[in-house]
Amino acid sequence: NHSIYKALLFLGAGSIDLCAGLRDMNRLGGLLRFMPWTSLFFLVGALAISAVPPLNGFVSEWLLLETLFRSGVFSSLLVRVLFAFCGAALALTAALAVTCFAKAFAMSFLGVRRSETRPPLEAPRPMLVAMGLLATCCLGLGILPTYLIPLLGSTFGTPHVNAADVLVPPFFTPTSSSGAHLLPPDFTQAFHALGAQIGHGLIPGRGLVVMLRGGASNPVVFAMSTTYMIFLLGAFLLFTYLGVRLFVRRRRSIGIAWAGGAARVSPGTTYSATGFSNPIRVIFGTTIRPVAVERTTSTVARGVQMLVHALHDGANIVDLVVAQPITAGANAIARNLALLHHGRLNAYAAYAFLTLLVVLIATLRW
Numbered sequence: 001n002h003s004i005y006k007a008l009l010f011l012g013a014g015s016i017d018l019c020a021g022l023r024d025m026n027r028l029g030g031l032l033r034f035m036p037w038t039s040l041f042f043l044v045g046a047l048a049i050s051a052v053p054p055l056n057g058f059v060s061e062w063l064l065l066e067t068l069f070r071s072g073v074f075s076s077l078l079v080r081v082l083f084a085f086c087g088a089a090l091a092l093t094a095a096l097a098v099t100c101f102a103k104a105f106a107m108s109f110l111g112v113r114r115s116e117t118r119p120p121l122e123a124p125r126p127m128l129v130a131m132g133l134l135a136t137c138c139l140g141l142g143i144l145p146t147y148l149i150p151l152l153g154s155t156f157g158t159p160h161v162n163a164a165d166v167l168v169p170p171f172f173t174p175t176s177s178s179g180a181h182l183l184p185p186d187f188t189q190a191f192h193a194l195g196a197q198i199g200h201g202l203i204p205g206r207g208l209v210v211m212l213r214g215g216a217s218n219p220v221v222f223a224m225s226t227t228y229m230i231f232l233l234g235a236f237l238l239f240t241y242l243g244v245r246l247f248v249r250r251r252r253s254i255g256i257a258w259a260g261g262a263a264r265v266s267p268g269t270t271y272s273a274t275g276f277s278n279p280i281r282v283i284f285g286t287t288i289r290p291v292a293v294e295r296t297t298s299t300v301a302r303g304v305q306m307l308v309h310a311l312h313d314g315a316n317i318v319d320l321v322v323a324q325p326i327t328a329g330a331n332a333i334a335r336n337l338a339l340l341h342h343g344r345l346n347a348y349a350a351y352a353f354l355t356l357l358v359v360l361i362a363t364l365r366w
Helices: 002-020 036-049 056-073 077-109 125-143 145-156 163-167 185-193 226-247 273-283 317-338 345-363
Strands: 210-213 220-224 291-298 307-313
Touching: 002 036, 002 056, 002 125, 036 056, 036 077, 036 125, 056 077, 056 125, 056 210, 056 220, 077 273, 125 145, 125 226, 145 163, 145 210, 163 210
Parallel strands: none
Antiparallel strands: 210 220, 291 307
């Protein structure tokens, strides 16, 4: 799943670079009007990597969270605490991903154009076909995970564990060919009341529900179905759209009072990508420690005193925690060793003599 939606996002970024001639989100904006298909496919990739249902990124993150939350079966307190910490870190990562790609899509495709270059054209058809195929895979693998899990389980599973038996209960075929019950009757009846057998007889397979089953005392831990979810989400979006169309009779334009007193709002005064992500940069500033490599101010209009443009360069957390301390230590050792290189021949001979003496003493057998 990660390889599919990440490839889609890379192709979308390449299409923007080719057609708009820019990669700076502070200068982009309004691409939706000029590149509608690229915008749609990039939106699918952004929602997928943000783990928004019913796309494939949500399925992967759900399975990973199920695994982490099942740590209660372990007897070791340390292992359970470690899994709980990993679950919290995963939730934080998911929240940051949503913020990141909300910025990437909104600041690049929505709003007004903030660049004075020529208006971009839609991407060439071969590029659209490639992005369309990947976007279709993101949706297909998201709404039909119960067909991919058995395939992956039979290909990469262990001889003693069948992923399909663990994660995809056979609600569509609750009994085997011999008539034996594959699931407890009361278990099947309880989930039948919730709609777990909707589509039985029309859709082949074991079922449309992904469920991590527990033991006898706790038979169900987590259950979800992105297949059923897409119909609920579609109905919700439809009712929301009809409600907006019904109650919002006319479009409301932004008056001059909302433009900061300026007679005309220029693209430079709109919300930028840097401004969108600045609160998060402030929160993580003590850890990431971004450095301002460029900061300029300019007056843009009467009533707007100045426009501040800042470009930050943030170091990677691995560089801060691992690479930079190792590099600093190695440089300190190198500086101390450099003191030995002073060009005095007698001192070099003394170094060699002392080294030979130490080796002889160390190898001397009493």
